[in-house]
Amino acid sequence: MRKTGHKRWFMLSLVTLGTILCYLTRNTISAAAPTLQSDLHITTQQYSYIIATFSACYTIAQPIAGYLLDTLGTKVGYTIFGLMWGVFCIGASFATGWKGLAMFRGLGGFAESAMIPAGLKSVTEWFPDTERSVAVGYFNVGSSIGAVIAPPLVAWAIYIRDWRLAFIIVGIFSVLWAAGWYFTYNRPSKTKSLSKEEYLYITGGQPEKPKVEKVRIGHLLKQRKFWGIALPRFLAEPAWGTFNAWIPLFMVHTYGFNLKDIAMFAWIPMLFADFGCIIGGYLPGMFQKIFGVNIVVSRKLVVTLGAALMILPGMVGLFGSPMVAIALLCVGGFAHQSLSGALITLSSDMFDSNEVATANGFTGMAAWTASTMFALVVGALADTVGFSPLFAVLSVFDIIGAIVLWVLLKSPEEPKLVTQEDN
Secondary structure: OOOOOOHHHHHHHHHHHHHHHHHHHHHHHHHHHHHHHHHOOOOHHHHHHHHHHHHHHHHHHHHHHHHHHHHHOHHHHHHHHHHHHHHHHHHHOOOOOHHHHHHHHHHHHHHHOOHHHHHHHHHHHHOOHHHHHHHHHHHHHHHHHHHHHHHHHHHHHHHHOOHHHHHHHHHHHHHHHHHHHHHHOOOHHHOOOOOHHHHHHHHHOOEOOOOOOOOOHHHHHOOHHHHHHHHHHHHHHHHHHHHHHHHHHHHHHHHOOOHHHHHHHOOHHHHHHHHHHHHHHHHHHHHHHHHOOOHHHHHHHHHHHHHHHOOOHHHHHHOOOHHHHHHHHHHHHHHHHHHHHHHHHHHHHHOOOOOHHHHHHHHHHHHHHHHHHHHHHHHHHOOOOOOHHHHHHHHHHHHHHHHHHHHHOOOOOOOOEOOOOOO
16 A cells, blocks of 8 residues: 555544544533533523523524635634633533523534634645545544533533533633644645655645636525535434533433433443444445445435434334433444545535535534524423324434435535646
8 A cells, every 4th residue: 555644644633633622622521411410400482492502592693604715724723713612611610591692603604613723724734535524523522522421521510610610621721622623723825844755745635626716606506516515414414412511411312310310321422323333434435336326426325324224213212212212323423424424524625625615514504594593493492292202203304305415415526636747
C-alpha cells in the first residue's frame, strides 16, 4: 500500500475531539435532566423549553456560523466558536431555574452551531474525495462519544458534589481544546510539517471545481441540490435531537430508571451510534464496488438503509422490557448516524469548497428547525400520550426523507480530478 503520510488523520483527530466536547456539552443536560427536575423543580414541559431554546438558537446560527467559517477560515472561526461554547457551558452551572438554563443553553446552541460546518470544511480541505465519507464518519463519531461519556460523568459529578460540577469540567476542557485548535490547525497549503507526497495525494484526489470568490446565498438557496439535502435533513434530525435530549427521561418515565440505571444503560444506544458513524463512513465505498454506482448514489443508498433500520426504534412501544427498548434504541442510534453522515457528506460532494460550510449551515438550519419543533411536541405530549407514539413518528419521517432524497437530488457529472502533473 502506498505511504502518503498521516498528517491529515492528525488534523481529523483534532476535529473529532472538538466534536466530542461539543456533544458532551450538549448531552450533559440530558443526562442530568432527572436530577434537574428534582433540584430545580423543572417540569417536563419546562425541560422541553430548555431543549427548544438550544435548538432554536442552534438553528438560527447554523447559516451564520457557516458563513463566518467560509469568511474567517476554519482555523480562526472554529477557535472563536469553541471558546464561546466552553464559556457558556460553565455559565450554565450558575443557573438557579429553567429560565437560566434555557438562556445559557441557548447561547451554547449559537456557539455549537459551528461544529458540523467546521468539521465538514476541515474534511473538505484535508481529504481527497475517496476518503471523505470515512473522514466524516470518524469526526461524526465524536457526537456519539460525547453522548456516551455524559451519563457516567454526570452521575459521578452528582455523587461527589452536584450536577453543576459536570458543566464546569466540560466547559474548561472545551476552552482548552479551542486554544489547542488555534495553535495547531492549518490548511494543507499552510502546514509546514506536511510532506509533499501527502500534499499531492490530498490535492490530487480533490475535484477541480470552479472557484467561487464570494458565497452567493440567494443563488445557493435556489438550487435543487440544496433542497435535495436540506429536506431530508429536516426530516431526519428530530430523531437525533430526541435521542440526545430525551432518552434518560424516557427511561425514567417509562421504565422507572434511577440515576444508577441511567449511568449504566443510557449511554449504550450512543455507543451503537458510534458504530453507525464509522461503518456508515465505509458503506459508500462498499456500495460503489458492489453495485458499480457513483459516489452520490452510494450515499443515497446509505441513507435508504438507515431509514429502513429506523423502523425498529419506532416499534419501541410494542415491548414492555426496558432491555428490549435499549436494544431497539441501539439500532436507532446506529441507523441515524449512518444516514446522517451520508447526508452531511453530500454537501461536500455537491458544493464548492468555498461555499460548503455555508451550504451545510443552511441545510443544518433546516434540520434544527425540525428538531426545535419536535422538542416542543415531545414536551407537550410526553406526559399524556407517552414517548412511544413519538418514536413511531420519527421512523415515518426518515422513510419520507429517503424518498425525497432520491426524487430531488440528482448526481452531477463526474468532475475532473486534479492530477499530480497539474500541480
